[in-house]
Amino acid sequence: MEFIDTHAHLTDEAYNEDLIATIERAKSAGVAKIITLGDTVENSAASLTFSQKHSGIFAGVCVHPETAATWDEDSVEKLYELAKSEKVAGIGEIGLDYYWEKDEDKRELQRKIFVEQLNLAKELNLPACVHDREAHGDTLKILKNEVKGVRGVCHCFSGSYEMAVELFKIGFYIGVDGPVTFKNAAKLPEILAKSPKDRVLLETDSPYLSPAPMRGKRNEPANIPYIAAKLAEIWSVSVEEVAEITTSNAKRLYEKIA
Numbered sequence: 724m725e726f727i728d729t730h731a732h733l734t735d736e737a738y739n740e741d742l743i744a745t746i747e748r749a750k751s752a753g754v755a756k757i758i759t760l761g762d763t764v765e766n767s768a769a770s771l772t773f774s775q776k777h778s779g780i781f782a783g784v785c786v787h788p789e790t791a792a793t794w795d796e797d798s799v800e801k802l803y804e805l806a807k808s809e810k811v812a813g814i815g816e817i818g819l820d821y822y823w824e825k826d827e828d829k830r831e832l833q834r835k836i837f838v839e840q841l842n843l844a845k846e847l848n849l850p851a852c853v854h855d856r857e858a859h860g861d862t863l864k865i866l867k868n869e870v871k872g873v874r875g876v877c878h879c880f881s882g883s884y885e886m887a888v889e890l891f892k893i894g895f896y897i898g899v900d901g902p903v904t905f906k907n908a909a910k911l912p913e914i915l916a917k918s919p920k921d922r923v924l925l926e927t928d929s930p931y932l933s934p935a936p937m938r939g940k941r942n943e944p945a946n947i948p949y950i951a952a953k954l955a956e957i958w959s960v961s962v963e964e965v966a967e968i969t970t971s972n973a974k975r976l977y978e979k980i981a
């Protein structure tokens with residue numbers, strides 16, 4: 724059984740003490756590949772360097788909406804140079820975070836750099852990993868109308884079923900993380916039950932969003948099987964089938980990791 728954690732942040736300081744052991748635990752848990760995402764140009768470069776030293780680790784490069792203030796006129800060129808590496812699987816996570824950002828000018832900056840980075844993904848023919856927190860309308864508007872033809876994943880999907888359907892229509896996938904295992908997972912299990920199985924990816928967002936029963940602790944890629952088990956329950960299939968389906972989905976979207 725082979726899993727892929729399509730979304731982690733291994734360069735986070737949470738792993739300063741035991742990063743190698745963390746990767747070993749992931750491998751022991753059947754997580755054969757991990758995509759580690761940066762959040763600034765500098766951290767994206769660090770993520771790439773780390774991925775180049777370890778087999779089975781790939782990088783995502785970007786400026787994250789929460790660090791939009793670090794964006795400058797050279798950022799897109801620097802990301803372009805990084806993204807040419809065979810170890811860069813995608814552009815991300817990019818997008819909009821209206822939960823943390825309430826200021827309208829700063830939200831405008833998020834939209835601007837989201838569009839610029841989507842264009843970068845398009846130019847390099849790389850998938851985009853999209854972060855959308857309480858910005859469903861604008862996220863969908865940009866993906867459908869402003870930069871068309873980029874494929875990608877809406878990571879830690881938190882929208883409605885109707886939004887998921889719109890995303891599937893434009894070739895997008897949805898990412899499922901620890902919160903699906905929470906008692907208050909709301910409508911997410913129902914949405915996943917109705918979604919095409921070939922459009923769902925497993926991800927941890929480590930070190931955040933630990934699944935039950937690890938909720939509240941530091942998350943790590945080795946926890947993927949908890950999320951897979953919940954998805955197996957929702958889909959009424961075996962965990963082996965979830966592994967097979969989601970791994971083939973991840974390789975289809977993120978071609979460079981296949």
Ligand code: NI
Pocket residue numbers: 730731732760816928
């Ligand atoms: Ni993340």
